[in-house]
Amino acid sequence: MDAIFTRRSIRKYETRDLDEDTIRKLLKAGMSAPSAVNERPWHFVVIRQTEVKDLIPDIHPHALMVREAPLVIAVCADLDLEISQGYWVQDCAAATENILLEAHSLGLGAVWLGVHPREDRVRGLGKLLELPATVRVFSLIPVGYPAEDKEVHDRYEESRVHWKDKW
Numbered sequence: 001m002d003a004i005f006t007r008r009s010i011r012k013y014e015t016r017d018l019d020e021d022t023i024r025k026l027l028k029a030g031m032s033a034p035s036a037v038n039e040r041p042w043h044f045v046v047i048r049q050t051e052v053k054d055l056i057p058d059i060h061p062h063a064l065m066v067r068e069a070p071l072v073i074a075v076c077a078d079l080d081l082e083i084s085q086g087y088w089v090q091d092c093a094a095a096t097e098n099i100l101l102e103a104h105s106l107g108l109g110a111v112w113l114g115v116h117p118r119e120d121r122v123r124g125l126g127k128l129l130e131l132p133a134t135v136r137v138f139s140l141i142p143v144g145y146p147a148e149d150k151e152v153h154d155r156y157e158e159s160r161v162h163w164k165d166k167w
Contacts, residue, residue: 003101006152010109011065013144018071022106026073026143029102033094036087042095045074045129045137052128059124060140063113069142073099074115074125080134089116092138099141109146115139 027044035041047053048071056066066072075096077088096112103110115121115137125137 003105005154007101007104008109008150008152009111010144010146010148010150011111011142012147013065013068013070013109013142014147016070016145018108018143022108023071025106026099026102029098030073030075030095033091033098035091035094036084039081039083039087039091041077041079041081041088041091043076043078043135045076045131047072047074047129055128056125056140059128060113060115060121063140063142065111066113066140066142068147069144071143073141073143074129074137075099075139075141076131076135076137078132078135088136089138092116096139096141099143103141103143107145108143109148110141110143113140113142 023046027046030042030044031040050067053066053069053072056072057063075092077092079088082088100110100112115125116139122136125131125140126135129137131137
């Protein structure tokens with residue numbers, strides 16, 4: 001539970017690079033997510049080149065931090081792998097959260113940048129990353145050694161819980 005309660009969105013990173021073993025751990029975490037009917041529609045694009053990272057904020061206006069991050073993972077869905085229509089969104093959300101939690105457990109910082117359902121972002125990133133027509137970017141995850149500390153907050157809200165089997 002500690003990883004869940006202490007994970008925070010980190011947007012500032014040290015310049016240290018990430019080794020391939022660390023990146024594989026993040027990807028394995030993503031691929032270990034639950035998936036509707038085990039369809040596992042995900043693909044992951046590992047983005048490390050400065051030339052590519054520098055173009056992302058032109059497509060995604062809230063992604064300036066990708067220029068600092070040594071790694072950006074694009075979580076994508078291949079719609080050709082879809083068995084249960086529309087559930088790829090939940091599958092990719094679970095994969096994204098698993099990567100965020102694994103990053104935190106490894107002492108790294110990361111943040112979830114939403115792409116889907118913003119069609120301008122989906123199209124722009126699809127073109128930039130040269131994705132096949134059936135593959136959609138769901139999210140971007142900049143990852144690196146954190147260059148900022150954030151306080152942990154208790155986000156539990158009793159008013160959002162309905163205990164008597166009804167609203």
